[in-house]
Amino acid sequence: MKKESTFQAVSFCVNILLICSVLLAMFGFAWEYSTRWYLAGFSNAVLPFASSPEEKIAAILAWMDRGPTRETEYYSDDNENRDPVDTLNYKELLTVCGTATNAFVNLASAGGLEARRLLLLDAAGMSTNHVVAEVLIDDRWIIVDPSFHAILTGKDGHPLTRQELADPAVLRDATRGLSGYDPQYNYEHTAFIHFARLPLVGGFLQTRLNSVLPLWQERINWTMLLERQSFNTLVAGIALLFLAVCLRRIVCWYGRTISLHPVSPWEQLRSSGIALLSAFPLNKGGKTVPIR
Numbered sequence: 409m410k411k412e413s414t415f416q417a418v419s420f421c422v423n424i425l426l427i428c429s430v431l432l433a434m435f436g437f438a439w440e441y442s443t444r445w446y447l448a449g450f451s452n453a454v455l456p457f458a459s460s461p462e463e464k465i466a467a468i469l470a471w472m473d474r475g476p477t478r479e480t481e482y483y484s485d486d487n488e489n490r491d492p493v494d495t496l497n498y499k500e501l502l503t504v505c506g507t508a509t510n511a512f513v514n515l516a517s518a519g520g521l522e523a524r525r526l527l528l529l530d531a532a533g534m535s536t537n538h539v540v541a542e543v544l545i546d547d548r549w550i551i552v553d554p555s556f557h558a559i560l561t562g563k564d565g566h567p568l569t570r571q572e573l574a575d576p577a578v579l580r581d582a583t584r585g586l587s588g589y590d591p592q593y594n595y596e597h598t599a600f601i602h603f604a605r606l607p608l609v610g611g612f613l614q615t616r617l618n619s620v621l622p623l624w625q626e627r628i629n630w631t632m633l634l635e636r637q638s639f640n641t642l643v644a645g646i647a648l649l650f651l652a653v654c655l656r657r658i659v660c661w662y663g664r665t666i667s668l669h670p671v672s673p674w675e676q677l678r679s680s681g682i683a684l685l686s687a688f689p690l691n692k693g694g695k696t697v698p699i700r
Contacts, residue, residue: 429648436642447518512554538593
């Protein structure tokens with residue numbers, strides 16, 4: 409009897425996890441779909457039709473610099489907000505390198521460009537000095553600095569990559585015309601994802617991954633996963649759903665070995681719904697009776 413009650417309790421918890429993961433995945437899908445729809449409409453209004461990648465980048469930077477009147481007071485204290493609906497519409501967020509880059513990357517991606525965030529780290533690699541964007545053009549990831557509304561170019565006007573900008577002389581020439589550019593914003597230490605910010609294990613994890621898998625950060629576009637809340641909600645929901653399905657199969661397999669049958673999650677949901685509705689009485693002819 410104890411084994412059966414324990415088994416049913418575990419089965420109940422797995423069913424709840426499965427139902428919650430389905431709901432989270434559905435919510436994430438709806439949220440991401442609405443975000444993509446919003447960004448597509450925004451990019452159509454900002455980017456010139458059938459333009460080259462360089463023209464699209466220039467159009468986005470011009471819109472960020474000289475766009476329409478925007479809300480000047482941001483309604484939240486969260487300056488790390490990455491929601492495109494906010495970063496594209498609040499002047500304050502378009503002046504901060506992190507949120508400005510988020511706005512640029514989302515708008516560029518919606519316009520058909522492959523773009524991602526790049527973190528410029530300090531000499532120790534422990535903190536972020538600045539955030540810029542990389543855009544793939546002609547098999548080269550060129551640097552765009554959304555907060556300075558600039559494509560970093562060399563003396564010949566050719567767009568530069570982060571590898572080229574790692575040379576201090578090249579960086580000085582590329583940023584000479586950018587008023588207020590901090591020399592600490594250099595490209596000697598860069599990252600796409602910064603585990604070093606995690607307490608205790610962050611620095612060790614970042615160092616080990618970089619030594620064992622040098623290209624691990626470039627295999628995935630981490631910008632979408634980490635910087636768009638709707639997308640990471642969808643990914644989290646799908647991952648949780650996969651985990652719940654695996655656990656459900658394990659529970660069913662174990663139940664067969666001990667001749668027990670777990671309750672179906674949908675039967676669990678139906679029973680819970682009936683129990684919930686039964687808790688609310690109906691008034692019939694002045695008498696209160698429970699729902700059957």
